[in-house]
Amino acid sequence: EDQVTQSPEALRLQEGESSSLNCSYTVSGLRGLFWYRQDPGKGPEFLFTLYSAGEEKEKERLKATLTKKESFLHITAPKPEDSATYLCAVPSSNTGKLIFGQGTTLQVKP
Amino acid sequence: DAGVTQSPTHLIKTRGQQVTLRCSPKSGHDTVSWYQQALGQGPQFIFQYYEEEERQRGNFPDRFSGHQFPNYSSELNVNALLLGDSALYLCASSLGWGEQFFGPGTRLTVL
Numbered sequence: 001e002d003q004v005t006q007s008p009e010a011l012r013l014q015e016g017e018s019s020s021l022n023c024s025y026t027v028s029g030l031r032g033l034f035w036y037r038q039d040p041g042k043g044p045e046f047l048f049t050l051y052s053a054g055e056e057k058e059k060e061r062l063k064a065t066l067t068k069k070e071s072f073l074h075i076t077a078p079k080p081e082d083s084a085t086y087l088c089a090v091p092s093s094n095t096g097k098l099i100f101g102q103g104t105t106l107q108v109k110p
Numbered sequence: 111d112a113g114v115t116q117s118p119t120h121l122i123k124t125r126g127q128q129v130t131l132r133c134s135p136k137s138g139h140d141t142v143s144w145y146q147q148a149l150g151q152g153p154q155f156i157f158q159y160y161e162e163e164e165r166q167r168g169n170f171p172d173r174f175s176g177h178q179f180p181n182y183s184s185e186l187n188v189n190a191l192l193l194g195d196s197a198l199y200l201c202a203s204s205l206g207w208g209e210q211f212f213g214p215g216t217r218l219t220v221l
Contacts, residue, residue: 004152031207032209034209036212041198041217042214042215043114043200043212043214043215044153044212045212046209046210046211046212049209087152087153089152089153092155095158095166095207096141096143096158096160096166096204096207096210097143097166097168098143098145098153098202098210099155100152100153100154101152102150102151102152103151103152
C-alpha cells in the first residue's frame with residue numbers, strides 16, 4: 001500500500017537554528033515527490049518536485065533531497081516567517097492521486 | 111497569471127443540507143483534483159476530473175460528487191451533510207498527472 005510518513009510532527013526552533021524534516025515513502029514506481037508549505041487556514045503552496053534519488057533542489061533557506069526511501073527538507077538559519085506546516089506527497093501508483101503525509105508543523109521563535 | 115481560485119471562502123451549513131463548492135484551475139491546466147483536509151491532518155484525495163470525466167476516486171461515499179465543465183473549471187457537491195464533513199476543501203489543478211497547484215481552499219462548517 002502506498003504510504004507517506006513525516007517526522008517529527010512538530011518542531012520548534014530558535015531563529016538561526018538549522019534542522020531537517022523527514023519524509024519516508026512507500027510507493028511502486030516513484031513518479032516524483034512533492035514538498036508543499038501550508039500556512040494556517042490556507043491552501044498548500046508548492047515548493048519542490050524531486051524525481052530521482054540523489055536529486056537536490058534549493059529555494060532560499062530550504063533544500064530538499066531525495067533517496068530511494070525518504071526525502072529530507074533542510075532548513076538553514078530559519079527565520080520566524082518560515083513557520084508553517086510542511087507537507088510532502090507522492091503520486092499513488094499509476095494514478096494522479098497524491099498521497100500526503102500528516103505534515104510537520106514548524107515554529108521558529110525570534 | 112491567475113492561480114487556482116475557489117469559492118466561496120467560508121461556508122456554514124446544517125446537517126442534512128447540500129453544498130456546492132467551485133474551482134477554477136490555473137491557466138493552461140486541464141485536470142482538477144479535490145481534497146478534504148481535517149484539522150491537523152494531511153489532505154485526503156476525494157476525486158480527480160479530466161476531460162469532464164471522473165478519472166480517479168478516493169475512499170469517499172457517493173454523497174460526494176463532482177463535475178468538470180468544458181472550460182476545465184469544476185464543482186464539488188456534497189449531499190446530506192454530516193458533522194464530520196466539516197473540513198477545509200482544497201482544489202488542485204495540473205496538466206495531466208503533473209505537479210498539482212492548490213487553491214486557497216473553502217472552509218466548510220456543518221452545524
